[in-house]
Amino acid sequence: MNIVLLGIQGSGKGTLVASLEKELEFDLISTGQLLRDEVATGSALGRHIKEVQTSGNLVELDTVLKTIQKKLKTSKSKNYVFDGFPRNLEQAKEMEKICDVDLVVCLNLTQEVALKRLLNRLTCSKCGNVFSKLRVKSNVCPICKGKLEQRYDDTPEGIAKRFEEYFRQTHPLIEFYKAKHLLIEVDANRSPEEVAEDVLRAINERNNKK
Ligand code: AMP
Numbered sequence: 001m002n003i004v005l006l007g008i009q010g011s012g013k014g015t016l017v018a019s020l021e022k023e024l025e026f027d028l029i030s031t032g033q034l035l036r037d038e039v040a041t042g043s044a045l046g047r048h049i050k051e052v053q054t055s056g057n058l059v060e061l062d063t064v065l066k067t068i069q070k071k072l073k074t075s076k077s078k079n080y081v082f083d084g085f086p087r088n089l090e091q092a093k094e095m096e097k098i099c100d101v102d103l104v105v106c107l108n109l110t111q112e113v114a115l116k117r118l119l120n121r122l123t124c125s126k127c128g129n130v131f132s133k134l135r136v137k138s139n140v141c142p143i144c145k146g147k148l149e150q151r152y153d154d155t156p157e158g159i160a161k162r163f164e165e166y167f168r169q170t171h172p173l174i175e176f177y178k179a180k181h182l183l184i185e186v187d188a189n190r191s192p193e194e195v196a197e198d199v200l201r202a203i204n205e206r207n208n209k210k
Pocket residue numbers: 009031032033035052053054056057058059060064083084085086087091153162
């Protein structure tokens with residue numbers, strides 16, 4: 001089963017993935033994280049990606065597709081969760097050449113709440129789990145003891161540009177997948193447990209229909 005996660009930055013896609021990982025077996029394709037992994041290598045490509053990510057723009061399609069193909073080549077899973085891909089209609093059409101999509105989950109959250117969440121977001125540099133500055137008391141990950149850091153693109157300017165790109169490029173995907181009867185919308189302004197419960201129910205319903 002292949003699941004696509006949609007939703008404005010800060011709507012809790014990463015947190016949802018962490019909840020789903022406790023219940024389901026799948027490989028995660030998080031294009032943002034895969035691109036940050038390339039940044040961490042210090043390569044020339046990584047330096048370029050960091051520059052694009054910091055500006056809040058989208059990385060070139062060719063680079064994104066190569067990154068996904070590389071990940072899929074080394075994976076033997078039958079189930080995938082895509083976080084951050086596709087990001088626009090062009091990418092959604094490219095995705096149709098790579099694999100089928102069984103379910104699209106859109107996490108609904110207002111821009112105001114998303115902004116507050118992003119400005120307080122800390123990510124573990126080791127395990128990738130996401131926390132709020134308002135909830136953790138130090139910069140040590142409560143799960144793996146890795147270092148909690150603010151993402152280099154979580155600046156007010158970077159976030160504003162990413163929101164703009166989200167509404168311009170990614171938001172139209174909601175109608176695209178609605179027309180294909182693949183979309184479920186979930187209220188993301190609730191606890192991670194409540195959000196995950198709704199999504200797991202929808203996944204089970206889809207599996208029962210297959
Ligand atoms: P994310 O971790 O999903 O918030 O993505 C962080 C940044 O990585 C984005 O602002 C883009 O610069 C880049 N990125 C992630 N996924 C994609 C994608 N599918 N296409 C183009 N750029 C992407």
